[in-house]
Amino acid sequence: MLQIHSYWAYLVLLVLILAVGNSLLGLVKKKSFTDKDLRLALFTLILSHFQLLIGFVVYFNQGWHKNIGAMMSDSAGRLLALEHPLTMIIAIALITIGWSKHKKKTEDAAKFKTIFTFYAIALFLILLRIPWSNWFDF
Numbered sequence: 001m002l003q004i005h006s007y008w009a010y011l012v013l014l015v016l017i018l019a020v021g022n023s024l025l026g027l028v029k030k031k032s033f034t035d036k037d038l039r040l041a042l043f044t045l046i047l048s049h050f051q052l053l054i055g056f057v058v059y060f061n062q063g064w065h066k067n068i069g070a071m072m073s074d075s076a077g078r079l080l081a082l083e084h085p086l087t088m089i090i091a092i093a094l095i096t097i098g099w100s101k102h103k104k105k106t107e108d109a110a111k112f113k114t115i116f117t118f119y120a121i122a123l124f125l126i127l128l129r130i131p132w133s134n135w136f137d138f
């Protein structure tokens, strides 16, 4: 499961970066919001939700929830037991809010702007709290 979580992270980051770039481009170039833009944003939502599920399985399988207290004194443990999961949950919630808010907008620019704002903050949070040293086994 950890391996799937580890590989899935590449997919999530890739589509999220594409969605952020695409929505920025759409906004700046005043493009119309097409099916392609919708699908990219939706795909990002689905892949990130799947990552959330895998993350929960890894978290409980490895028993991190039983050790939160003990992990707080050490920064690597705190990252995995608390900071990473919590930050990722917030990031995925932002993606979800961005997705549902964009659907209510009628203007194309407003759709791009909503996706861009929420997805970009989510990307920033994810990059901030990925356990990079575990991922690349430094």
Ligand code: HEM
Pocket (backbone or CB within 6 Å): 002, 005, 006, 009, 012, 013, 048, 051, 052, 053, 054, 055, 056, 058, 059, 062, 064, 080, 084, 085, 088, 089, 091, 092, 126, 130, 131, 134, 135, 136
């Ligand atoms: C967008 C969402 C997420 C991304 C991009 C992500 C990414 C990653 C990456 C790259 C690693 C390092 C994997 C490795 O060691 O090879 C990792 C580890 C981990 N993730 Fe996530 N994750 C996400 C969400 C979550 C969530 C929601 C949870 C828990 C509720 C979670 C729990 C964990 C745990 C416990 C580990 C450490 C496992 C270990 O090294 O023993 N992740 N995550």
